[in-house]
Structures are given as C-alpha cells and as structure tokens.
Amino acid sequence: AQSVAQPEDQVNVAEGNPLTVKCTYSVSGNPYLFWYVQYPNRGLQFLLKYITGDNLVKGSYGFEAEFNKSQTSFHLKKPSALVSDSALYFCAVRDMRGGGADGLTFGKGTHLIIQP
C-alpha cells in the first residue's frame, strides 16, 4: 500500500522569507508525486508534479519541489513567500506501476500561514 506523510500540521513563515512544506512517501514501485493547494471553500488546484528526470521540478506561482529518492521525500519550496500563498497544501502519490485507474493517495495536508 502507498502512503504519504506530511509531518507538520502548520507552517508559519514571514512574508519574503523562503518556505518549505515537508512530504515523505511510501510506494512499492517508483512514484509519481504531486502537490496541490486548496484555498478555503475551493477545490484542489494542481501546483506541480514529479514523474522522472530532473529532481528539482518547478510549478505554478513560483513553487518548486525537490525529489529525493534516498530519503523518499518531495518537499515543496518557494524562495520568497507571499501572504497570498497562505492555504492548505497537499502532497499526493501514485505508484508508477499502476494504470490510469489508480487514485491518488494524499497526505493529511499542511496549513501554510504567511505573516505580513
């Protein structure tokens, strides 16, 4: 079975500072990894994904994430946080061996709070 761990319920960062939201995963095969963001009373918006290739992937709104196979991690990062980045962030994984039918397995989410 696959799983995702987001160890922090909440991350507080001052505006302009770099931010990191942590994610570790467990799958039997190789992973497809995703980050989504959820604003209040809204659906999930896709931020970025790792499939293969360069371990550093860039996504929407200046976010990036680094895939680390040895640590089974896929931490979300941004060099300079904005107040508008405040939201709930979800890491998700699916096993590369699965077909298109496999659903995503999500972490429990991390509340990111950017303080002005």
Add this chain to the structure above:
Amino acid sequence: EPEVTQTPSHQVTQMGQEVILRCVPISNHLYFYWYRQILGQKVEFLVSFYNNEISEKSEIFDDQFSVERPDGSNFTLKIRSTKLEDSAMYFCASPDGTSGMNEQFFGPGTRLTVL
C-alpha cells in the same frame, strides 16, 4: 482553461435518504474519479471509472455507493441511504488522457451534510 464542474455546491439531506452528486468532467478526458474529504481530514480516493465501468475502488466505496455516466457528459455519485458519517466534501476529478503521469483536475466540490 477547461474546468471540472460539480452540482450542487451544497446538499443537505436527512439520514437514510438517497443523494446524487453530479459532475461534468473535462470533455476529452477518459478516466473519472471521486474523492471525499471529511472536515479537517485528508482527501480520500473513493472510485475510478473508465469506459462506463468501475476500474478501481477503495474500501470506503461500499454497497451504499454507486457511480454512473448517464450521458456523454455527466458523471454521478449516488449514495443510496446516507449516514451521518457520509457528511463530507465530495470532489470529482479527471486527468487529461489515460496516463498516470498526468495530473488530475479537480472540481470545486459538493459539501454534503447529513442530518
């Protein structure tokens, strides 16, 4: 940019009643999914649907749940006899094409409240 739509945005029902949640996926997508998110908890996979039949389902998706695609555009989730613990946000999603590499596009969700 095309988007997934869901109706209603909020559904309130009495315990034991049937509810149908509706989704209009992006038109050229082939796989469709339902997820739920109980308040304050993580998003959980319920079921995937391809070629007019269920492809995969989780242990949450028991006999009380069913899905169908009654026409070429709508994708529905039915809960036959709702329980209090069915109260949650229900999200429809679909990826572009059939590859597992593709990100899933999520609808805005339906908030189901069972009283």
